[in-house]
Amino acid sequence: MRCHLAWVDLAGQYINCTQEYAALCGQSVESMTGLYVNELHSCQSLSLLDSAFSTARKEGHADLQLALFDAHTLYDCRLLWMEVAQHFVLYIERAVKQPLLYEQLLSATNDTPVPLFKVALNAQISSAIKSGKQVALLKLGLERFQWIQDSLGDVASEVIVEEVASRLLSTLREGDILFRVNDDAFVIQLSNLDEAESAVSIAHRLIQQLSYGIRIDQRELHLTASVGVALAPLQASDAAGLLGAASQALKALQNSETSGVRLYDPLRQRKAMSINDLAQLIEPDYHSIELAYRPVYGARSHRIEAAQLVPLLRGVPCVGDEEHLLTQLLEGGDSGWHTYLSWIFNQLEAPLQQLSQHKGFQGVVVRIPPYVLELPSFMEFMTTRLTLSECVRNNVLLEVAAVETRDHEGILFDLEALGFGIVLGGLTDYLPPMQQLKELEPRLLKLDAALVQAMEADVKQRYQLEKLADMAADLGISLAADGVQSAGQRMQLSHQGVEYMQGDYFGSLLSIDLLFEQLLLENI
Numbered sequence: 001m002r003c004h005l006a007w008v009d010l011a012g013q014y015i016n017c018t019q020e021y022a023a024l025c026g027q028s029v030e031s032m033t034g035l036y037v038n039e040l041h042s043c044q045s046l047s048l049l050d051s052a053f054s055t056a057r058k059e060g061h062a063d064l065q066l067a068l069f070d071a072h073t074l075y076d077c078r079l080l081w082m083e084v085a086q087h088f089v090l091y092i093e094r095a096v097k098q099p100l101l102y103e104q105l106l107s108a109t110n111d112t113p114v115p116l117f118k119v120a121l122n123a124q125i126s127s128a129i130k131s132g133k134q135v136a137l138l139k140l141g142l143e144r145f146q147w148i149q150d151s152l153g154d155v156a157s158e159v160i161v162e163e164v165a166s167r168l169l170s171t172l173r174e175g176d177i178l179f180r181v182n183d184d185a186f187v188i189q190l191s192n193l194d195e196a197e198s199a200v201s202i203a204h205r206l207i208q209q210l211s212y213g214i215r216i217d218q219r220e221l222h223l224t225a226s227v228g229v230a231l232a233p234l235q236a237s238d239a240a241g242l243l244g245a246a247s248q249a250l251k252a253l254q255n256s257e258t259s260g261v262r263l264y265d266p267l268r269q270r271k272a273m274s275i276n277d278l279a280q281l282i283e284p285d286y287h288s289i290e291l292a293y294r295p296v297y298g299a300r301s302h303r304i305e306a307a308q309l310v311p312l313l314r315g316v317p318c319v320g321d322e323e324h325l326l327t328q329l330l331e332g333g334d335s336g337w338h339t340y341l342s343w344i345f346n347q348l349e350a351p352l353q354q355l356s357q358h359k360g361f362q363g364v365v366v367r368i369p370p371y372v373l374e375l376p377s378f379m380e381f382m383t384t385r386l387t388l389s390e391c392v393r394n395n396v397l398l399e400v401a402a403v404e405t406r407d408h409e410g411i412l413f414d415l416e417a418l419g420f421g422i423v424l425g426g427l428t429d430y431l432p433p434m435q436q437l438k439e440l441e442p443r444l445l446k447l448d449a450a451l452v453q454a455m456e457a458d459v460k461q462r463y464q465l466e467k468l469a470d471m472a473a474d475l476g477i478s479l480a481a482d483g484v485q486s487a488g489q490r491m492q493l494s495h496q497g498v499e500y501m502q503g504d505y506f507g508s509l510l511s512i513d514l515l516f517e518q519l520l521l522e523n524i
Contacts, residue, residue: 004021004024004091004093005091005516006021006032006089006090007087007089008088008089009088010086010087011036013034013035013036013037014034014035015033016029016033017029017033019513021092024069041069045067045068048066049079052077053079053088056080061079062078062079063078063079068092075092075093076092076093078091078092091517091520093170118240121135121239121243122238122239125232128192129233131192133191133192134193134194134196134232134234135189135232135242136193136199136230137189137230137231137242137243137246138187138189138202138206138227138229138246139186139187139246139250140168140185140188140203140226140250141184141225141227141228141250142164142184142185142210142223143225143226145157145223146184151487156216160216165178167209167210168188170209171206171209172188172202175191176188176189176191187246188202196229196234196263199231199263200263203227203229204261207225207260207508208510208514210223210224210225210507211507212507212521220302222505222506224504224507224508225259226253226260226261226262228246228247228249228250228252228253228262228264229262229263230245230246230248230263235264246264248264249262249264259508288313289311289312289313290311290312291310291312291512292310292311292312292511293308293510293515294502294509294510295307295502295506295510295518296308296365296480296501296502297500297501297502301360303522304361304518305360305500306361306365306500307364307365307510307515308364308502309344309364309365309366309367311326312509313325313326323369326369327369337372337375338381341381342386345386345388345392345396348366348396349391349392351512352395355515355516356391356394356395362443363394363395363396363397363421364395364396364397365399365423366399367399370400370404373400373408373411379414382418390419393420397420397423398420398421398422399423399424399425400423401425401426401430402424402427402431402445403426403430405424405430405436405440416440416441421443421444423443423446424446425446425448425482426446426448427445427447427468428448428450428451428464431471434471434475437477441477444477444478444500445480446479446481447465447468447480447482448482449503452482452483452484452493452503453485453489456489465493465496469496469497473497479498479499480498481493481501481503483504484501484503484504484506485503485504485505486505489505490505
């Protein structure tokens with residue numbers, strides 16, 4: 001189950017926390033920093049916390065259960081003492097003895113009365129209309145669940161469903177209700193909302209909650225989910241209409257063969273683009289760029305050992321076929337990319353300071369597009385105009401296309417001399433000579449996602465994979481694979497000697513806070 005995290009110094013002062021933890025305190029992350037625990041929690045909780053702080057310093061950790069934020073909700077708490085950093089890490093999860101699963105029929109038939117679910121929901125909608133609030137219905141569908149049932153059986157599938165329900169409940173607010181409607185779908189009822197954005201935000205958090213692997217029978221499974229969102233009275237006037245709208249939103253999302261969150265749109269058409277929107281597409285707008293991280297798992301350790309940086313432009317990952325979106329945003333010569341790279345490295349400074357403290361974490365992979373590497377001023381910018389700390393240089397792996405070794409070998413050597421590690425991707429299109437790889441000594445050779453997807457059905461691609469694996473083994477260079485989407489691919493790649501893997505099979509993209517949480521939980 002996902003936990004909410006906070007960092008506390010020896011004086012009992014909050015020095016950092018996740019956004020979710022701050023929300024439980026009724027604060028923002030910024031306002032939490034610098035506050036003391038005795039300013040936020042009840043006297044009863046403080047006495048237990050004081051004792052836990054003392055125990056943690058002696059034994060390394062302390063466990064307790066308390067009503068940390070209100071008198072009605074209990075939290076399981078663990079306090080870890082970080083000797084090296086001289087601070088505590090407090091992580092909590094809502095105490096749930098047994099998942100609250102409602103087995104209910106949500107659609108009436110000619111032979112049965114309208115279910116109580118709809119009666120209660122209609123009453124909620126009527127109350128919302130009077131108070132000027134909104135009621136939201138979220139329909140969440142698990143993907144690849146049929147494969148899980150076929151592979152592991154019904155008993156294991158039920159264990160997984162209960163774990164999913166427990167994780168979802170840990171994210172919901174008091175008063176929100178979770179319903180299980182069939183094997184692979186849940187309905188979540190949210191009340192007392194002011195706007196649609198609140199429901200969409202909760203839906204995103206529910207998906208993030210499922211991004212962590214579930215271990216069962218010595219196997220680790222990674223689930224993905226899609227969520228359709230609808231609100232009443234904004235988009236529907238009664239329970240039947242609200243359920244139908246949420247179902248349509250989920251179905252539209254699944255038909256598009258993408259996962260994520262979709263808000264029901266009755267018109268099914270996009271709004272006209274305004275002049276401001278057009279201007280943002282032309283001019284670089286860093287407020288519209290977010291940074292996410294795709295975990296890179298070790299095939300032997302079954303842990304996160306690195307992370308791939310993924311820029312998101314208005315929620316769209318700028319990788320693969322969508323990388324051109326970033327190019328469009330930063331058109332305008334060298335200066336646009338220089339500004340962008342400076343911004344990227346500046347954003348990585350603080351996270352890398354913390355990530356480097358995790359044992360076994362090897363760094364963040366940052367892709368440099370070919371057209372950036374070819375800029376005449378690129379190396380001059382990297383060597384003289386870009387000021388980076390040693391931590392950033394030692395923990396950033398620059399990924400470039402393998403074909404770039406033909407014309408830019410000298411640049412790659414210069415980047416290594418600056419302290420960066422080199423990752424060569426796109427090995428299916430071009431294979432550098434053995435002697436060149438021996439001299440360059442890249443940290444990783446990365447198999448292209450297209451090769452990973454084709455290897456199961458194409459004999460030539462499997463032969464190419466074997467050839468690359470043998471070459472990497474001969475050179476003593478680690479081999480990584482991108483685009484892993486199934487347990488079969490993971491097993492086959494592992495047998496071929498691939499040491500690192502990333503892809504949708506291992507879960508969705510993570511925010512930096514979620515990456516910190518996952519690394520911390522893996523070390524417990």
